[in-house]
Amino acid sequence: MPGLATPCESGRRRRSLSSPVLLGLLCTLAVLLQTGSGCPSACVCNGTEVDCSGRGLVALPTLSLPPGTRTLLLPNNRLSSLPPDTFANLTGLERLDLSNNFLDNLPATLFRELGNLTDLELRNNSLTALDRELFQGLSQLRRLDLSLNGLSSVPLGLLDDLQGLTWLSLATNRLHALERPAFEPLANLQFLHLGGNPWECDCNLRDFKHWMEWLLYRGGRVDAVECTLPKDLRGRDIRGVPVEMFNYCLQLEDENGSVGVSKGGAAPCSRAGGAQPSETPPVADAAPAPDCVRQRYRPVSVRRAIGTVVIAGVVCGIVCIMMVAAAAYGCIYASLMAKYQRELKKRQPLMGDGDADGDPEEKQISSVA
Ligand SMILES: *[C@@H]1O[C@H](CO)[C@@H](O)[C@H](O)[C@H]1NC(C)=O
Ligand SMILES: *[C@@H]1O[C@H](CO)[C@@H](O)[C@H](O)[C@H]1NC(C)=O
Ligand SMILES: *[C@@H]1O[C@H](CO)[C@@H](O)[C@H](O)[C@H]1NC(C)=O
Ligand SMILES: *[C@@H]1O[C@H](CO)[C@@H](O)[C@H](O)[C@H]1NC(C)=O
Ligand SMILES: *[C@@H]1O[C@H](CO)[C@@H](O)[C@H](O)[C@H]1NC(C)=O
Numbered sequence: 201m202p203g204l205a206t207p208c209e210s211g212r213r214r215r216s217l218s219s220p221v222l223l224g225l226l227c228t229l230a231v232l233l234q235t236g237s238g239c240p241s242a243c244v245c246n247g248t249e250v251d252c253s254g255r256g257l258v259a260l261p262t263l264s265l266p267p268g269t270r271t272l273l274l275p276n277n278r279l280s281s282l283p284p285d286t287f288a289n290l291t292g293l294e295r296l297d298l299s300n301n302f303l304d305n306l307p308a309t310l311f312r313e314l315g316n317l318t319d320l321e322l323r324n325n326s327l328t329a330l331d332r333e334l335f336q337g338l339s340q341l342r343r344l345d346l347s348l349n350g351l352s353s354v355p356l357g358l359l360d361d362l363q364g365l366t367w368l369s370l371a372t373n374r375l376h377a378l379e380r381p382a383f384e385p386l387a388n389l390q391f392l393h394l395g396g397n398p399w400e401c402d403c404n405l406r407d408f409k410h411w412m413e414w415l416l417y418r419g420g421r422v423d424a425v426e427c428t429l430p431k432d433l434r435g436r437d438i439r440g441v442p443v444e445m446f447n448y449c450l451q452l453e454d455e456n457g458s459v460g461v462s463k464g465g466a467a468p469c470s471r472a473g474g475a476q477p478s479e480t481p482p483v484a485d486a487a488p489a490p491d492c493v494r495q496r497y498r499p500v501s502v503r504r505a506i507g508t509v510v511i512a513g514v515v516c517g518i519v520c521i522m523m524v525a526a527a528a529y530g531c532i533y534a535s536l537m538a539k540y541q542r543e544l545k546k547r548q549p550l551m552g553d554g555d556a557d558g559d560p561e562e563k564q565i566s567s568v569a
Contacts, residue, residue, distance in 0.1 A: 239266060252277070253297070260286055271295040275321070278302060284309045292316055299323035299345065308333045316340055323369070324348040332357040340364055347371040347393065354378055360385045371423070372396035377404035380411045389415065392422045401427035401438050403449035409438055454505050 239245035243252035248270035257277040265272065269290055275297045284307035287293065291313050299321045308331035311317065318340050327349040335341065341362050351373040359365070365386050375397040383389075392415065399405065412422055416439070427433040433441060 240264070248292075249273070265290060268292055273297045274301070275299045276301075280304060280326075282306065282310060286310065288313055290314065294340075295319040297321040298325070301325050303327060306330065306334055311335065311338060314338065319343045321345045322349070327351060328374075329353070330355065330358055334358065336361055338362060343367040345369045346373070347396075349373050351375060354382050356382045358382060363387055365389055367391045369393035370397070374398065376400040376429075377402075378408045380407035383408070383411055390420050392420065394425050395423045397425075398428040399425055399438060400429040401433045401436070401441060402430060403446065403452060405438065406446040406449050409441075409443070409446070412439065450505060454509060 239250065240252065242255045242257065243250050245251070245266060248266075248268055250265050250269050250271065251273045253273045254276040257274070257279060260274070260279060260282060267289075270292060272287075272290065272293060272295070277300075279298070279301040280303060282303065287296070287310065293314050294316055296311075296314070296317060296319070300323070302325065303322070304326040306327070311320070311334065315337055317338055320338070320341060320343070323345045324347070327346070328351065330346075330351065332355040335344075335358060339361055342364055344362070344365060344367070347369040348371070351370065352375060354370065354375070356379060359382055363385055366388055368386070368389060368391070371393040372395070375394075376399055378394075392412075412425070415422060422439070425438045427436050427438055427441075
């Protein structure tokens with residue numbers, strides 16, 4: 201179980217570049233792209249569409265494309281990185297296809313000017329992480345394809361501006377859990393593709409499952425979400441796992457006061473917090489877990505449960521204080537009485553007569569009564 205999806209595996213998908221000779225050739229080709237603001241020689245332009253697919257491009261220094269370009273096709277090249285201002289002047293762009301390249305890291309501001317973008321294809325690249333500001337301002341985006349990458353998480357905030365999104369694919373990545381709050385802004389989503397990921401169907405996925413059910417209820421569609429963990433759910437579709445199976449999560453949360461503890465100890469939070477040191481190798485503890493910090497959403501039932509615990513605690517506290525006060529009062533009273541009795545005994549020899557007188561009196565009174 202440990203090391204199931206360590207970040208160290210991220211380099212695996214990176215493919216080696218071919219010979220330096222070919223590289224040089226391709227570079228010259230890429231430079232040719234820059235010349236003039238007409239159609240780059242490596243591309244075919246037709247109206248507002250620029251098609252540069254399958255040209256073996258390794259780099260795109262600042263593109264000068266015909267103004268008013270609406271479609272830019274760059275699939276099946278060898279692009280591994282893009283400068284932040286690559287698309288800075290293409291504000292009218294509506295469709296951008298970067299699939300089947302080797303992109304492994306996208307600058308946070310790469311798409312910042314593309315406010316009219318409706319279709320973004322990043323399928324089959326080597327992306328392992330996305331900056332949470334990458335899609336900021338893409339309010340017109342309808343279709344986003346991130347399938348066939350190495351993503352292991354969807355950061356909170358990444359999808360916040362994508363209220364218009366109707367189609368999203370995260371299929372065939374390395375996702376094992378998703379956070380519900382990251383997906384809540386997607387009010388218009390209709391198709392969600394999640395297959396081909398190593399889902400861990402534990403407490404970390406429970407809230408997301410609820411959100412998915414809500415999406416289905418709205419008429420949306422989600423493909424199969426097959427669990428790989430825990431073992432007894434392997435191969436099962438999480439949509440068919442009854443919600444009751446996740447009831448133990450609430451108890452865990454109440455005990456701990458935080459989400460993210462799982463049976464298997466495979467949760468990122470428990471890993472980072474060192475909750476089960478016996479099960480986790482010490483190396484894993486060194487890795488920061490930003491997933492744990494962003495708990496900005498908590499279901500009502502949990503909040504209610506926590507409220508109940510707090511109230512019960514306060515009531516218990518008050519009762520305890522009262523009991524302590526009563527006990528203290530009893531002790532003081534008892535010690536005072538003991539002292540009084542001792543004093544009484546000390547004085548007995550002196551007041552023997554008085555006592556002798558007192559007793560018959562009491563007897564008389566009681567007999568009278
Ligand atoms: C240019 O686009 C039009 C319409 O989109 C299409 O009919 C035509 O075949 C295209 N020409 C070339 C050379 O691709
Ligand atoms: C964008 O266009 C402006 C002027 O139209 C130009 O000065 C600038 O260099 C261009 N930027 C890029 C990245 O092409
Ligand atoms: C973006 O789209 C709107 C509406 O279709 C259009 O009016 C505007 O000119 C477009 N922006 C650019 C920079 O082309
Ligand atoms: C992914 O991209 C690589 C390189 O461009 C290509 O060889 C491979 O066939 C693509 N895989 C799929 C499933 O499209
Ligand atoms: C709760 O989490 C903390 C660390 O965040 C850990 O030390 C503790 O053992 C956990 N408690 C339970 C009941 O799992």
